[in-house]
Amino acid sequence: MSTEQPDLIPSFSELGIAPAIVKAIQEAGYETPSPIQAQSITPLLEGRDLLGQAQTGTGKTAAFSLPLLSRLNDRQKTPQMLVLTPTRELAIQVAEAIQGYGRHIKNFHVLPIYGGQSMGIQLRQLQRNPQVIVGTPGRILDHIRRGKLALENLQSLVLDEADEMLRMGFIDDVETILQETPKDRQVALFSATMPKPIHRVAQRYLNNPVEVHIKSKTSTVDTINQRYWQVTGLHKLDALTRILEVEEFDGMIIFVRTKNSTVDLAEKLEARGYASSPLNGDMNQALREKTIEKMKAGKIDILVATDVAARGLDIQRMSHVVNYDIPYDTESYVHRIGRTGRAGRKGEAILFVAPRERRMLGAIEKATKQTITRMQLPSSEDIADRRVMSFKQQMTETIESQDLAFFEKLITSYQEEHNADPVEVAAALAFLVQKHRPLKPVSHVSERKQPRERADRDSRQTNREPRSERPERAPRAPRTRAEHKPEEGMKTYRVEVGAEHNVEPKHLVGAIANEAGLESQLIGRISIMDDHSFVDLPDGMPKDIFQHLRKVWVNQRQLQISMPDSTPDVMEKPAIPARQKPGRTKKRPAIAAKKRQSKSRPKPS
Ligand code: AMP
Numbered sequence: 161m162s163t164e165q166p167d168l169i170p171s172f173s174e175l176g177i178a179p180a181i182v183k184a185i186q187e188a189g190y191e192t193p194s195p196i197q198a199q200s201i202t203p204l205l206e207g208r209d210l211l212g213q214a215q216t217g218t219g220k221t222a223a224f225s226l227p228l229l230s231r232l233n234d235r236q237k238t239p240q241m242l243v244l245t246p247t248r249e250l251a252i253q254v255a256e257a258i259q260g261y262g263r264h265i266k267n268f269h270v271l272p273i274y275g276g277q278s279m280g281i282q283l284r285q286l287q288r289n290p291q292v293i294v295g296t297p298g299r300i301l302d303h304i305r306r307g308k309l310a311l312e313n314l315q316s317l318v319l320d321e322a323d324e325m326l327r328m329g330f331i332d333d334v335e336t337i338l339q340e341t342p343k344d345r346q347v348a349l350f351s352a353t354m355p356k357p358i359h360r361v362a363q364r365y366l367n368n369p370v371e372v373h374i375k376s377k378t379s380t381v382d383t384i385n386q387r388y389w390q391v392t393g394l395h396k397l398d399a400l401t402r403i404l405e406v407e408e409f410d411g412m413i414i415f416v417r418t419k420n421s422t423v424d425l426a427e428k429l430e431a432r433g434y435a436s437s438p439l440n441g442d443m444n445q446a447l448r449e450k451t452i453e454k455m456k457a458g459k460i461d462i463l464v465a466t467d468v469a470a471r472g473l474d475i476q477r478m479s480h481v482v483n484y485d486i487p488y489d490t491e492s493y494v495h496r497i498g499r500t501g502r503a504g505r506k507g508e509a510i511l512f513v514a515p516r517e518r519r520m521l522g523a524i525e526k527a528t529k530q531t532i533t534r535m536q537l538p539s540s541e542d543i544a545d546r547r548v549m550s551f552k553q554q555m556t557e558t559i560e561s562q563d564l565a566f567f568e569k570l571i572t573s574y575q576e577e578h579n580a581d582p583v584e585v586a587a588a589l590a591f592l593v594q595k596h597r598p599l600k601p602v603s604h605v606s607e608r609k610q611p612r613e614r615a616d617r618d619s620r621q622t623n624r625e626p627r628s629e630r631p632e633r634a635p636r637a638p639r640t641r642a643e644h645k646p647e648e649g650m651k652t653y654r655v656e657v658g659a660e661h662n663v664e665p666k667h668l669v670g671a672i673a674n675e676a677g678l679e680s681q682l683i684g685r686i687s688i689m690d691d692h693s694f695v696d697l698p699d700g701m702p703k704d705i706f707q708h709l710r711k712v713w714v715n716q717r718q719l720q721i722s723m724p725d726s727t728p729d730v731m732e733k734p735a736i737p738a739r740q741k742p743g744r745t746k747k748r749p750a751i752a753a754k755k756r757q758s759k760s761r762p763k764p765s
Contacts (some may be wrong), residue, residue, distance in 0.1 A: 169193060169468075176228040180264035185226070188260065191441045191468050194219035194488040196374055200348075201227045203370040207346055211362050213373035215352035215519040217486045220320070221257045224348045228316045228548060229262050232291050240315045242341070243294040243751045244334060247673045247680060248274035254320060255294040262292070273309075275299045276675045276708070279471040283308055296674055297325065297333035304340055311341045319341040322351040322358045328670035328680060331357055338365045352519050374489045374523075380559030383501040384481075386528075388511040388521060389536040392649075393634035396484060396512055397425070399431055399537055403482070403510065406538040406546045411455060411477040413463045413499050425484065426464040436462035439469045467492055476502050486520050490527035510535070515681050546599045551590070551599060650684045650696040654724035658691045661715045668714060669693055675703045675712045694724065 169192045173182045193201065196218045203210055204227035213218045228241050243258075245251045260708045261566060262268040271285050273295030279302075293300070293309070303309035315435045318336065319325065325334055337360075338347075347366050351358050362369065389399060416422055422438035429436040437451050437460045448469065456475055464706070467487070481500045493511075500507030505736070511532060513521045525532055533597035538546075558564075571585060590599075646652045655664040665686040672695065673680040684696030709721045 169198060172201075176205050176652070177201065177226050178265075181226055181229055181261055184261050185222070190222075191419055191466050194223070195491075196220055196372060196488065197223040197226070200224065200370075200371040202374075203345070204228060204348060205230060207231070208535040209346060209366040210348040211366060211369040211371045212348065212350040212356060213352070213371075214293075214350055215517075215523070217517045217520045218374055218488050219351050221254055222261065224318050224350070225254075225258050225261050228318070228346075228348070229258070229265065230290075232265065232313065233315070234266065236291075236313060237289045238310055238313045239290060239293050240313070241292045241318070242300070242311065242314055242316075242337075243292070243318040243320055244297055244300065244325065244337065245294060245320045246296065246330060246670075247676070247678075248272075248276060248296055248675075249673075250321065251294045251296055253290075258292055258294065270294060271460030272566050273299050273303065297330040297337060298670075298674070300337055301333050304337065311337075314341045314345050316339055316346040316348070317350075319347070319349040319361075322349050323353045323355055325357060326357050327666055328665040328673065329664070331361065335361065335365075335440075383504065384497050384507040384509050386497065386509045386511070386530060386532040387536060388513050388532045389535050390514055391514045392738050394537065397428060399428075400484065400510070402484065402538045402543060404429075404432075404434060406545045407480060407508070409461070410479040411461055411463075411475060411495075411510070412480040412482060413465055413473070413478055414484050415465060415467065415470070415481040415487065415496050417466065419466060421485070422464045422466055423760070426462070429462055429464070434462050435460040436464060439463045439465040441466060441468045443469070452597065467496065467578045470496070470499060473499050474502060475499070476505065478502060479508060480507075481507065481509045483509070486511065486513060488516045490524050493524050494528060504599060513755075518681060520555055527601060540600075544601070547594075547597075547599045551594070619728050642689045644685065644694045644696075646696045647684055649699050651699045652724060653695050653697055653721050655695055655714075656692050656720040658689045659712050660691050661717050663688060663693065663715050668693060671712050671714045671719070672697070672709065676701075676709055695721075 161455070169757070172185055172190070172193060173179070175193065175198075177185075189217060196212065196214045196355075200210055200220075200223040204224060208226075212220060212223065215608075224243075224691055232240055243251075245254055251272045253275045255270050258270045259268075262270065269288050269290035270292040271282070271288075271290035271294070273282050273293055275296060275298055282299075282303070285304070300309065301623065304311065323332075325331055347369075349358070349362055349366060391399070392608070404412075407422075414425065414451055416425055418443050419438075419440040422440040426436040426438040439448060439452065451463070452475065453458070455463055456477070457478070464484075465473075473749065478500045480498045483493070483496060487496055495557060497507070497509040500509065511521070511524075521532065569580075574580065575582060575585060644652055655668065657668070668686055669680050669683050672683055673676060676697075682698050685694075686696070687694045706721065709719055712719045
């Protein structure tokens with residue numbers, strides 16, 4: 161048999177998730193709980209507090225949402241569950257996920273609340289009695305202070321990406337909100353890392369929490385060449401198609417998260433001419449084995465599989481593993497890529513990493529003690545070269561192996577009748593052959609530049625707080641606009657707040673991430689000067705966001721963002737050295753924090 165018996169992982173309903181929610185996750189195509197879900201669901205259903213060390217991509221949203229939604233009281237009108245997130249983008253994403261999980265619960269409402277959206281809309285939506293609120297700390301605090309959000313009957317509070325909230329300067333707001341909630345509420349705190357201030361919050365506000373973390377077993381995988389593609393500018397499917405065009409592969413297994421995706425993606429690849437088949441836990445054993453036999457026999461070349469279905473798979477011709485969806489943990493990554501490089505052969509592993517999933521990439525490198533090299537997607541020219549090469553090869557093979565007498569006669573008679581140049585005749589035939597699959601493909605998708613090289617990934621926060629795991633070597637801070645060089649794919653903007661206004665990098669990250677709806681990881685270098693600062697943001701900022709950012713307030717001043725390239729360069733002294741010690745900002749009263757967030761404040765004189 162080609163597949164091992166899967167370990168006994170309890171199903172969502174065996175874990176005690178409410179039937180309406182189980183129905184929604186079945187429809188979403190989830191097969192089994194991810195490791196963090198398997199560990200968190202039972203204690204959360206029992207009402208325990210939880211401290212989870214997990215990053216994006218582990219399935220942590222469902223880990224807290226499924227049990228906490230299962231405990232909702234259908235008679236209560238006031239908010240029962242509050243999720244705090246560091247950015248508006250994450251608030252929306254989490255709210256959408258929760259809406260999906262709760263879609264079969266009667267009269268279920270979830271409300272995302274974040275800065276940048278009109279207060280009026282949010283106040284109206286609050287009147288619909290949402291059971292769940294997901295929001296950024298500043299705006300949530302605004303509503304509490306206006307008396308519009310009552311948390312006295314709150315049952316549960318989730319702090320999502322707590323370390324990010326700390327990094328962005330929101331931790332004081334978070335504590336103030338925690339103090340506004342009932343003493344007996346349940347708290348779940350998730351953080352990828354556990355810096356001291358987060359640990360302190362956990363100790364102060366969590367009651368005997370269950371601690372869960374993702375295992376990261378160290379393993380080595382020497383025979384496998386590992387690469388990753390940073391998801392930027394192109395859809396994953398388009399990227400995959402390009403890779404398939406130029407990679408020389410024999411058999412390939414592509415990992416996705418859900419049963420539904422195995423079917424969708426296999427169909428799309430079939431439509432693009434690749435012999436593909438899904439492999440998922442919904443298929444019975446006989447059908448799964450038949451699929452595997454087809455793969456072994458070369459009748460199909462690509463399997464699109466979930467982790468569970470691919471457990472123990474041993475197929476020698478599997479030359480490539482593509483992690484289309486990032487795995488939940490490092491162990492699962494090692495297991496996945498172990499489907500290639502069988503019997504001492506060489507294997508290739510390719511991982512797609514969305515910006516939010518970079519931490520998982522770091523965790524994988526640490527666990528495998530190997531560097532995963534960044535790959536560039538093949539360009540249209542690469543694809544054309546490849547197609548031309550294989551076309552020439554086919555011609556050679558045809559000349560060598562086919563009896564062409566009839567065709568030679570045909571072409572000779574054509575040439576004589578039309579007095580044609582033989583090369584021109586051959587060119588016309590080549591044109592006809594490639595008509596439906598042009599040798600020079602026209603790229604229909606925009607090819608945005610890949611913003612950063614691998615090495616930059618670690619250095620791009622030069623002037624922001626160092627990550628605790630990085631050494632404290634401080635490069636000299638830029639002194640001029642000219643010295644503040646943007647990375648590839650980024651543009652430098654000037655904002656009219658600086659050290660004189662007590663601004664710190666995290667204030668700018670927090671304000672820009674929330675107001676521009678930008679992931680904080682996408683905000684590049686920040687250089688704080690005396691009365692202004694430079695911030696690197698991804699190239700191609702839409703005009704409306706630019707206009708909006710001009711009016712955003714930070715430390716009681718409007719950003720007045722502009723593009724400094726049109727202004728003269730002057731010698732300036734850096735007001736804040738290149739790297740700063742991480743740590744808490746001066747404790748400021750929550751009300752001041754609210755003012756910092758509010759953009760409706762009148763401009764101070
Ligand atoms: P998160 O780490 O919460 O951001 O989740 C990452 C992705 O995994 C989301 O797209 C979820 O829909 C998906 N996901 C979470 N749990 C499961 C599961 N048990 N099975 C399949 N997909 C899941």
